[in-house]
Amino acid sequence: MDKRRAIYIHIPFCKRKCNYCAFVSVCDESKQKPYIKALKNEIEKRGNGAEISTVYVGGGTPSTLYKGAITEVLNCVKNNFVLTPDCEITVEGNPDSITDDFCVECKQNGVNRISMGVQSTCNEILTTLGRIHDKTAYLCAIETVRNHGIFNISCDLIIGVPNQSREQVRADVLELINTDIPHISVYALTIEEGTPFYRDNVTVDEDLQADMYDDVFALLTKNGYNRYEVSNFAKSGFESRHNTKYWYGAIYYGFGASAHSLSDGFIRSENTSDVDDYINGITTVSSRVIPIEERKEEAIMLNLRTVYGLDINDFNVKFSCDLLRDKADEISKLKKLGLVSVKNGILSATDKGFYLLNSIITELI
């Protein structure tokens, strides 16, 4: 497992806000240039020449940036950190803005992975979500990316959207399988405060979402994709190394508005979520050392999200405890319910358990 350092860069620009999205983003293009300038400033200021094995440029929609922006940012990263030869560099984009120009720029700068917000292959669902692309746009986008020599492509789907049926979800998954991309993320819709869905009192049916996840899991497993995290499926060798780092306490530097970092000494910090403040040079707004007891809880909470699970021995050494003894009753109850398993010194959630991680974690901490 790759536990080397990572970089996350937040690009808070979109053509329009989607109805479900609570991430920080604005639509005002005139702010792009000053933002990129501020971003480079932050990278320079915090750059320490550390070795980095994954970079993730997310958003927002990085593919909507002005031409040359990605080059500026990645050059800046390279000037202030050392990227390993095997560095995984992911950039996010939406089907409607993944153009030849965008792909050329990515390719030139060493980007080797594209993550695409497909969300659905059904026009009604895309409209409900407030997406601006139609159901076939992703096909062109995948082709464009491949034409420029990038084959490590991931697509996101959202399940449990109002009025979405299990059949529709299965159709979405099959469509993506047909394109033969190596990585698929499937997120269950959650209603976040401050979104139009929240304002409209949209609710989700968690039972239906669980059924959908079962369907998705069955289809993808049958077609050679493995679930390696609650929402992530990949063909062997195409698991996102970057994503996994969050679950295992790797150090990561987050740059840009609302970006989070985990630094040496177990310091978690958070940047301002106000894009204007960020442009004006305000970066970190909160920062604190995570005390040992909380780290223990974090470890349980994060490690259990992946198929690799929690290494009991590592955990016991790190927190001088005996997990299997301290939580004997809880673990035995969860095992009896078929939600966790303990095998070869690893505590992990079962497929059924993945959906109930919150309850499992609450039992274990």
Place this chain on the structure above:
Amino acid sequence: MDKQRNIRNFCIIAHIDHGKSTLADRLIEVTGTKTKREMEDQLLDSMDIERERGITIKLTPVRMKYNYEGEEYTLNLIDTPGHVDFTNEVSRSLAACEGAILIVDATQGVEAQTLANVYLAVDNDLEILPVINKIDLPSAQVEATRKEIEDVIGIEASDAPAISAKDGINIESVLEQAVLTFPPPKGNVDAPLKALIFDSFYDNYLGAVCLVRVIDGKIKSGMKIRMMHKHKEFDCVEVGVFSPEMQKTECLQAGDVGYVCASIKNVEDTAPGDTITDAGNPTKEPCPGYKPVQPVVYCGIFPVDGSKYNELKDALEKLKLSDAALFFEPEVSTALGFGFRCGFLGLLHMEIIEERLEREFNLDLITTAPSVNYNVYKTNGEMLTVTNPSNLPPIAEIDHIEEPVVTAYIYTPPEYIGSIMELCMEKRGVSVDMTYLDATRVKMHFEIPLNEIVFDFFDGLKSRTRGYASLDYEIKGYEKSELVKLDILLNNDVCDALSLIVHRDKAYGRGRALAEKLKEVIPRQLFEIPIQAAIGGKIIARETVKAMRKDVLAKCYGGDITRKKKLLEKQKEGKKRMRQVGSVEIPSEAFMSVLKIDT
């Protein structure tokens, strides 16, 4: 000159919302006892709860000075509580007066509930001064109201002042009429001391303070006094009047209303209704009408956070200092842990105590279903008094059970007779008789088991009569009844805090309703939870809480784990409010929600 000639002691009788507190405020203002600015709204209702609910719980007397035709009069206004739970207190405060102002709302006329108190006042030989209020409202019908007072109550109302307490119209005339209508006290200043305690309260510095009406004689500091019913003696350290703050005076004498402090540590020794006399020269007969307080309604009170047991204990002890009617003893529940079984005068008293515990002491509480005192006769001839369903012996050991039955009077407009009959029959009531008080008012007389009344009778009565009917009840006695213990099983374990004692005929309905309600309020857990209602070993209703399928947060973006942490914190916090019954976690709210089910 006889000082008593210029004293008038009176109270105000009014239906809720007819403006009692507002008029009291105006009287205080007009007599210059307090300026408008000095007064908080509705001065007499000093507790927050009283002001919010617009009801009076504790009695507060006020002394006012009023000049009429060149003579100064002392007017003592004694406030009365307005609820059946406190009937006992009403009758005591009436006994301290010679007159009563009856407020009638000019837009609504005489309300049935007022009648009971008017009759009580008449029984106590009080002069009644009717006052027609709210004449500022466009819908006010002053003359019709006058006529109604004469027809319904049978008292002369042609001179009744027509006022607006809210706008301060004609307040003077109320004061004038009070002086003219109410007789002065007729005590004997030279006789041995005889003072009626009509209320008491606890003060952190003074200890228990008695509110008294001196009937005969004098009381001053330094005197050795005796409580005639409690048979206890104290040294009087201070006497005074309320203006409306406590104001020390030299002495109180026949006709006066005021307070007496005697370094009394506990309000239990200052029982309202008791008579204070001079220990060295006692009066022959105490004032009539003393009744020791008896709790009628019981419930378990537990802290939501089990570690707050001692705080709850302290709070109850503090409340007990000022509320002799509150009863409590420790109780242990397997579901709820350590708490107290508490006894109250009635449902309102119970609600008030709960509210004061939560507000004044900042406690989060779980209360169990209200219960009453059952007499359980065992096959071995023993008799047990049981208020807690958990203490009921096994069925095999029970010969029979008796439950308290009340005499209930319901006052209502005739159009609701049918639905009230229906309600009372549902509640196992027996109709005794029914009297038309006039064309628009009926007094219905029932005998109803108390355990039906404590459950949800008031809500039922209110909703079926759109709030028009009112209820007055008193304990009649005990009657044999087919009672059973209804248990609730969660995942096959009995949850003691949800057990109830109910009549056999109602057990099925109640059991089904409880199971349905619990299904709504128990959150889904990692496994399926059967909810069963049972009598003895027999299951009479079953519901199921399905197992939870999914609760995971799908996305964790850019390393932002704060949302997950917040969710986790919330869940941990929620877990603290959960009670473990066997393997099932029950939110504290669930225990409360089953108290309000309609069966």
